[in-house]
Every structure is written in structure tokens, then in C-alpha cells.
Amino acid sequence: MLTRLTFTMRTKDDKIIIKQVLKGDVAAFSVLIDRYRHMVYTLAFQITKxxxxxxxxxxxxxLKAFQALASFEGRASFSTWIYQITFHQxxxxxxxNKKHNLSYKENISNENSPLTDDNITGQLLEREDRKRFLNEALSRLKGEESFILILYYYEDLNIEEIAKITGYSATNVKVRLFRARLKLHNELKILLKLETNSLL
Known part of the structure; x- marks a missing residue:
């Protein structure tokens, strides 16, 4: 059960928490970790596989964010900053490592994900099947491609924010996003075809 103090900390704005950390309340940084660790891990996994x-x-x-917290200027959100650090790490x-593991077992999808395409899945796929197919299709993309898709659809970041995180130009992000969507579409079609054939 959350105490009133813990609840208050968890509902505070990121910048307020950062100020507390910089004033010496190091433990307050754990609130930011709790707030963003799932998405940071998800984004890291999309690239490292x-x-x-x-x-x-x-x-x-x-750790890098904590050590460099004093340099955080607040012009962008803390989430954008930590995702940028995650991307480069x-x-x-x-x-x-120079290695890629294409096995994706984590479920990071939202059941109402805008990435699903009804023209692809049709009536053949139930909700859980759509999650499974989407996760598998994402795992088949290159790390940076799935990373950008996650930021755009799941985190609802705009092109400019993604450009800031990745270091690419806005035009480059648009091109990469377009290509990633096409590849995801193709991977979903392939997976659906394989699934259909296995049932025959």
C-alpha cells in the first residue's frame, strides 16, 4: 500500500523531482526509474534483441542520466532525454557485441495498437493472436526500425521528438518510419500466410 508521501512523489512532475535530486535527495531519483524503466527496457530490447x-x-x-542530471536543461522532457540516452547506449x-538475437519474447504491445492492420489480420486473428503476430513481426525488423515504431505509436512522440532522440534529421525519421511501416506490413503478411498454411 502506498503511503501518502510515496503517492505524492510519484505524481510529481519530472522536473520537480529532478530539482529534489539535485538538492541532495538522491532517493527521489528512484521515482523516475520506476516511471520510465519499462519503456527504457522495451526500447533497449528493440535494438539489442x-x-x-x-x-x-x-x-x-x-546511471548515465543520474550522473549527468545537472546538465539536464529541461528544454525537452525528461522522457525524451532518457530515451535519447537509451538509444545511444x-x-x-x-x-x-556485434550480435543480434532475433527472438522476441517480451509482450510490449497494447491490445488496441494502431500498428495492427485489419486488412492483414482480418477476422482470422483474435486479440491475443494480434499481439503475438505484432511482437513477432517487430522482432524481425532491424533494431532502429522497431525502436522508431515504438516511439511513434506507443509513446506517441512526434517526428521532431524522435529526431532529437535518435540524432537523425526530421526528414530522415520520416523516411525511416515509412520504410519501417512497410517492412512491418510485409512481415505481418508473411507470418499470417505461414500461420494459415500450418492450419491446412
């Missing part, structure tokens, strides 16, 4: 690597990237991202991890 590996659970242990994603966990390490998430930990490193929060994950890319660095891939370059270090």
Missing part, C-alpha cells in the same frame, strides 16, 4: 543486454543498457542509461552495446 537480447534480454540481458537490454537490462544492462537500461541500467547504464539510468543500445547502439554502443550492439557495436561492442
Amino acid at each position: 537480447n534480454k540481458s543486454d537490454a537490462e544492462e543498457v537500461a541500467q547504464d542509461a539510468f 543500445a547502439i554502443s552495446k550492439i557495436r561492442q
Whole structure:
């Protein structure tokens, strides 16, 4: 059960919590970790395609954010800033390991995800099947492609915000997003065809 103090902390604006941390209340940073750890891990996993690597990237991202908190200027949201750190940490991890694990077992999808395409799934797929197919299709995309899709659809970030996180130009983000959607569409069609054939 949450105490009144804990509840108050968890409902505070990110910038207020950051000010508290910078004033010496180091424990307050745990509120930010609780608030963003799921999405940070999800984004890290989309790039690394590996659970242990994603966990390490998430930990490193929060540690780096904590160490550099004094440099956070507040012109962008804390979420944009931590996602930017996560992106670069994950890319660095891939370059270090030079490996990709295409097995995606985590369920990060929303049952009403805008990524699902009724023209693809039709009446053949129930809600859980759509989740499973979407997760599998995302796992088949390149890390940066699925990362951008997650930011755009699940986090509802706009092109400019994604550009800031990734370091790409807004035009580049638009092109990458368009290509990623096409690839996702194709992967969903392939998976559906394989599923249909297995039932025959």
C-alpha cells in the first residue's frame, strides 16, 4: 500500500523531482526509474534483441542520466532525454557485441495498437493472436526500425521528438518510419500466410 508521501512523489512532475535530486535527495531519483524503466527496457530490447543486454543498457542509461542530471536543461522532457540516452547506449552495446538475437519474447504491445492492420489480420486473428503476430513481426525488423515504431505509436512522440532522440534529421525519421511501416506490413503478411498454411 502506498503511503501518502510515496503517492505524492510519484505524481510529481519530472522536473520537480529532478530539482529534489539535485538538492541532495538522491532517493527521489528512484521515482523516475520506476516511471520510465519499462519503456527504457522495451526500447533497449528493440535494438539489442537480447534480454540481458537490454537490462544492462537500461541500467547504464539510468546511471548515465543520474550522473549527468545537472546538465539536464529541461528544454525537452525528461522522457525524451532518457530515451535519447537509451538509444545511444543500445547502439554502443550492439557495436561492442556485434550480435543480434532475433527472438522476441517480451509482450510490449497494447491490445488496441494502431500498428495492427485489419486488412492483414482480418477476422482470422483474435486479440491475443494480434499481439503475438505484432511482437513477432517487430522482432524481425532491424533494431532502429522497431525502436522508431515504438516511439511513434506507443509513446506517441512526434517526428521532431524522435529526431532529437535518435540524432537523425526530421526528414530522415520520416523516411525511416515509412520504410519501417512497410517492412512491418510485409512481415505481418508473411507470418499470417505461414500461420494459415500450418492450419491446412
